[in-house]
Amino acid sequence: MTQKETTQVKMEDVRAKADEKRCPVQKSLVFVEEFLDGPMCGKCFPCSMGSYEARVRMRRLIDGTATSEDINAVKRISLHMEVSSMCKKGKDTAKYVLEQLDSGVFADHVSGSCSCNECTAHMKYIIIPEKCTLCGDCLDACKDNAIIGEKKKKFFSGYMPFEIVQKRCTKCGECMKVCTFGAVKLVSARETAEAEKVGA
Numbered sequence: 001m002t003q004k005e006t007t008q009v010k011m012e013d014v015r016a017k018a019d020e021k022r023c024p025v026q027k028s029l030v031f032v033e034e035f036l037d038g039p040m041c042g043k044c045f046p047c048s049m050g051s052y053e054a055r056v057r058m059r060r061l062i063d064g065t066a067t068s069e070d071i072n073a074v075k076r077i078s079l080h081m082e083v084s085s086m087c088k089k090g091k092d093t094a095k096y097v098l099e100q101l102d103s104g105v106f107a108d109h110v111s112g113s114c115s116c117n118e119c120t121a122h123m124k125y126i127i128i129p130e131k132c133t134l135c136g137d138c139l140d141a142c143k144d145n146a147i148i149g150e151k152k153k154k155f156f157s158g159y160m161p162f163e164i165v166q167k168r169c170t171k172c173g174e175c176m177k178v179c180t181f182g183a184v185k186l187v188s189a190r191e192t193a194e195a196e197k198v199g200a
Contacts, residue, residue: 009038011092023116024100025109028074029058031096039089047090050077054097061109064121071106113188120171124187127162127175131183134159138175138184144168147175 018031032055042048054077060066074097081094100106108115114122127138127147136151139162146169149162162183164175176184 009034011035011039011089014039014093015096018096021118023114023118024103024105025058025061025114026116026118028097028100029055029062031093032058035089035093040093041087041089044084044086044090046077046081046084047087047093050081051090051093053077061106062119062121064109064112064119066110068107068110071101071110074106075101117186117188122188123171124166125164125169125171125173125175126185126187127164128183128185129161131181132162133181133183134162135181136162137178137180138162141174141178143174144170144172146170 014031014034017034018027021027021030032051036051036055040047040051054074057066057070057074057077060070078094078097078101081090082098085091085094105115109119109122112122117123134150134152136149139147139149139151146165147162148160148165150159152159173186176186
């Protein structure tokens with residue numbers, strides 16, 4: 001008897017773990033991954049093939065490389081699973097994903113936004129110059145060396161303002177936690193792209 005057979009994962013546990021996430025895309029991915037790792041028996045084609053394909057498509061949505069075709073594929077797979085899966089577990093997985101698809105958040109991910117601010121590829125931390133006092137608390141808190149700029153010193157002027165280098169930023173959020181002046185803001189990648197177009 002294998003470990004998987006002795007420690008069977010219940011669908012209630014799968015749902016509970018998925019519901020810990022805020023973003024519907026993240027919820028769906030966790031549900032499918034937990035289903036693949038535990039309850040799925042792999043005896044029917046819709047589950048054994050469809051779930052793996054759906055997982056690939058959801059990961060694209062989360063990492064910002066998806067298109068509307070990925071959403072269509074997830075929906076198509078889920079509808080097939082709901083009808084054709086041989087067991088209730090497969091049907092329940094499909095129903096859960098279809099519920100999350102109804103939220104409309106999947107489409108936002110294709111356009112570069114996660115309204116729940118849970119998918120890091122779709123968000124950026126920025127420093128608002130008008131609110132920044134050059135105290136340097138964010139600089140000290142950043143362990144990724146993603147913040148550049150100079151701390152303010154008495155009787156000196158001409159400082160280089162603080163800025164977050166996006167390529168280095170791991171989006172840990174520590175800079176926002178330590179800033180008491182509200183100078184660090186979390187924005188969507190789409191929002192910053194649109195602002196850059198206006199400023200160009």
